[in-house]
Amino acid sequence: MKHNKPQIYTLNCRSWIGNLSKKSIKVQQPKCEKCNRALKEEIKYSKVVLEAEKYNGEDWASASGLLMVTQKLYEALMLGGIKGFAPLKVKKVPFKYTALDIKTIPDFVYLAILSPAIRNIPIACDYTGICEGCNLTLNKYNEEKSQLIMRKTTENPINLQVYADTYENADIFNFTDHGEIGVTQKFLDVIKDFNCPDAVIIPAEWI
Numbered sequence: 001m002k003h004n005k006p007q008i009y010t011l012n013c014r015s016w017i018g019n020l021s022k023k024s025i026k027v028q029q030p031k032c033e034k035c036n037r038a039l040k041e042e043i044k045y046s047k048v049v050l051e052a053e054k055y056n057g058e059d060w061a062s063a064s065g066l067l068m069v070t071q072k073l074y075e076a077l078m079l080g081g082i083k084g085f086a087p088l089k090v091k092k093v094p095f096k097y098t099a100l101d102i103k104t105i106p107d108f109v110y111l112a113i114l115s116p117a118i119r120n121i122p123i124a125c126d127y128t129g130i131c132e133g134c135n136l137t138l139n140k141y142n143e144e145k146s147q148l149i150m151r152k153t154t155e156n157p158i159n160l161q162v163y164a165d166t167y168e169n170a171d172i173f174n175f176t177d178h179g180e181i182g183v184t185q186k187f188l189d190v191i192k193d194f195n196c197p198d199a200v201i202i203p204a205e206w207i
């Protein structure tokens, strides 16, 4: 198919500096009345509190499926015109069992990804049809495929197939039926000058 869409990728950031505290607030997503699936319409968290356990100069980190970047990287993303998120300040608190001084950790910003989530063909489950309510796939658990929801390696990569007609020009976005986030080449061009370790990045494919 011919189109002028940017090259996109699935991204699993596996860089870790600590878990979210219970004081973080998860946003309730609306549900489809027909199939009961949670629709990714709201940002994932409205408050992010990080229990910092270790820090080694990383400019990004992930916890509970959300992506946080340093203030420095956030400013570069803004300067680069990266669209698709709302910035939320991350509150850092010390983890009970670490001697780490949290004042030595820079400020982090949670990239709260905005809707719309882009429709894709699921690779981590079987699907049995399309829901008449939400127009998304009716999914069935498949143990073997379920490991593909957040990939740990780029070995034998499957390119996620993504419907171009649901794309609204964001550089960072969610997929309706996939656990990893989506980013454009433009997003990767900004982060390449920063310390962004432990990423599983696989090209996705427009259909």
Ligand SMILES: [Zn+2]
Residues within 6 Å of the ligand: 032, 033, 034, 035, 036, 037, 131, 132, 133, 134, 135, 136
């Ligand atoms: Zn539905």
